[in-house]
Structures are given as structure tokens and as C-alpha cells.
Amino acid sequence: METSCGNRVALIGPNGAGKSTLLKAIAGLVPRTTGTVTWRGVAVRKWSREFAYLPQRENIDWAFPITVRGLVEMGRYPHIGLLRRFSSTDAHAVNSALETLAIKELQDRQICELSGGQQQRAFLARAVAQEAHVLLLDEPFSGLDQNASGALAELLGLLAEEGRLIIASHHDLDSAPAIFNEALLLNRTAIAFGPTERVLTAPRLENAFAPINQ
């Protein structure tokens, strides 16, 4: 599979197809046993500052005492290292990320005091503050109501337009074509990759989602 910046790629497949594992493999969290990840023409060895990974909502400890701004500031950690103080460049990056995701007025809130859509935006803001070019999102739309989903879809479009590559696992086939312009259909192995409407054809889906007869 090969794609480029500015695209929104959906990973689609049944439970256990390996969507989350593929995201983690790209992020460098699980060892890549076969295959390589190539970025800017160079194989990525383990991890890259230009990649940002967002775990599934239920894997995040929402009671962790941190404000929205504190969370977004974490995106600057790879840039400032261990001891350097936050510079005005860092503060600027944090502010502009908060503004891009329209959560500037929520910056002093505790992360558990946000709605589902706001929580997703806060984590996206951290990825933006990190200046990541590749956003790896695990089921970003799960648990969001229609309004929040619509707003998030719009924001993902905006982030991609600014030149970022978005790769997200997604379970809702109906909404996929509106949100993602490319799709990878997979079930243990890659089945099809290309523009979303062409990948998500009825026979292919039937094939991918068919129960495996043992």
C-alpha cells in the first residue's frame, strides 16, 4: 500500500482483522515481522517524530489529572527533550494547535470534563502541536454522536488539506466514503486498496466480512 500526504485513509475490516495492529506497527509499537514502513523514501527503523499515534478511547485513563493545555503541551516533549524549558516557539505551536482544533477556550479544563468529540479534538491538537505529518488514529469515531462525528470529519478534512496524512481504523461502512478518500480493506491480510468507493464494493465486502469456515 502506498499513499501520500493530504490523503485520508480508512482501515476497514471485521473485528480481529488487524486494523489496530497495523496502526501500531506503523507507529512502531509492535515489532514489524514482515514488511517495512517507508517514509520520505527511507525505511522507518522504529518510530518517527513525524508520526503521531492516538489510542482507542477506552485505552486512555481519563481520570489522569491533566488539563487540555497540559495534554497538548505533551506533543512538544519530543522537540524539547528532557530539560529545555518551553520556548515561545513551543507556546506558539501549542496555541495554534488549540486554535486549529477550536478548543482554545477549553484549555484549562480537566480532560475528563470534555465531551467525546472535544476529547478527540484535544488529542488531535496534541498531534498537531507535535508537528506530526502522519496521524494514526484508532477508531476515532467510536462513541461519538452524529453532530460530533460530523465536526470531527470536517476537522480531519482540514488537517489533511494542510498536508497531513491521516490513517484511521473505521468500523462504520456507511460513513466511510464521506470521511475518507482512500481505503484499505483488510482481514488478516490486505484485500484491496484504493479510492474508497472503488474499494468498498459489495462483493469485496462480502468476501472480507464473510465468516471464515473452518
Next chain:
Amino acid sequence: MTAAFQDPFFQRAFVAALLIGFANGFFSGFVVLRRTALSVSALSHTMLPGIALGILVTGALTQANAFLGALAAALLVGLGSVVISRNSRVAQGTALAILYTTAFAIGVAVLPLLSTPAELEEWLFGDIISVSDADLWLSFGIACVVLLLANIFFRPLLLTLFESDVAAAQGVPVRFMNYLFFALLILALVASLQAVGCVLSVGLLVAPAATVSLLTNRTERLFWGGGLLGGLGSAAALLLSWQTKIAAGPSIVIVLGGLFLLAFLLSPKYGLITRLPQRG
């Protein structure tokens, strides 16, 4: 009260309470965020036979021996619980509970047989009034090491505690951070042994930041606030113990626990009583 400060024993104990309270209070931020207060309790009890072992092997009680003995015992019990849970149907928490109480019992049984001046009670509940100049310097040294390392590695530690997956994706050596956390925790426990003993040390390593977490949303305040609360609370508790003749160790833990309950009831934002009118 001024009489207290003219007593050289009290002077030393007062400084020790401030120092140990601050270092432990600061580190309690990490303990609270890691949400493993109960395994800290297991660890502190495990230290007792480790220290007995240290004295038995080397024939002398120094803070260095105590640290190495405590480290060995903690590793043995911690790794032992992992080995048991992997090779049987017993859960790790269950295995840990059996191993640490057994280790603690061995410590309680063996310590009185050793020829050290310290009484069993001092090991269990601390004796900050009898702190010597040398002890004070060592506590100061340990506190400095804990504070320095915790501050140098503050960001990766925080990221590891919050989301270890994201930390790893950003290039943080997550496993090293976990070892570092463990080592700093044991150092902080050894430092607090003199003040509050191994049974009560958990209070000093959990209560300060837990109290602050009820008062603020800002992560940094959890650490510095925990340090201030731990240091000042311990010092105030020492004065209280001087006035009331309550033993110093229990007094420190009672004061810190009382402050936690106060925050739980009266915190401006999250207090139980403060929120009552809004509920009705």
C-alpha cells in the same frame, strides 16, 4: 513550643521531617498517577526482611546496606509474583499478597535475633527523634538524588505513566522508565524508614499528592504541592507529637491522612460537602 527548638534531638528531627516529607511528597505524585498505591504497600513491607538480610550478611546497619537489602528483597518478591502468576492459575496480585506477607513475617521473626540497637518497633513505625547527624546527611543525599532524577526524567516519566503506548511511539524508553520509577520508589521508601517505619511509609508516599489531586487540575502542582504538603505536614506533625506525646511516626501519618480527609470533604471544586448544594 520554643523549648522544642532548643532541643538538639528535636532540631535534627525537624529538619529530617521537612526533607524526607518533601522528597516523599514530591514522589507521591508519581505513585498516585501510576495508581499502584497498594503494591507500594507490598513493597514497603517486603523491605523489612531485606534489611534484616542486609544486616545479617554485612554485620552492620548502614543506609547503603539497608538499600541493597531492600532492593534485593523487593526484586525477589516482585519477580517471584510474576513467575508464580505465569506458571500457575494464581493471579499476580494474589501471589504478591502471599509473598510479601510471608517476607514481612520472616522479617518480624528474624529482626529481634539480630544484634542491632534498634527495637522492632522502630523498624515498624519509625523513630525520627533518634536521627543522628550521619542519618540526616544520608536522608538529605537520598532526597536530593530522588528529586534530581525525578525532575530530569519528569517528562518521559509522566508520558509513560499516562499512556505508555504513546510514550513508546514518541521514542521514550518505556521499560527503562519503569525501572527508574521502581528504583526511585525504593530509595524514597528507604529514606522514609527512619521517619515513619516500613508499615507507615506508604502513607507518606501516597497521601500528599492524593490530597493535592483533590485541589488542582494541574499536573505539576501534584508534585510540588505534594512535596510542600509532605514536608510542612510532617514538620507540623512533629510539633504536634512533641506537644501531645504521640509517637512521631504515627503523628506524621495521622496528620497527612487527616489533611486528605479534609480535602475530600471540603475541596472547593471536588469536595463532598462543597458539592452538596449543587446536587439538591
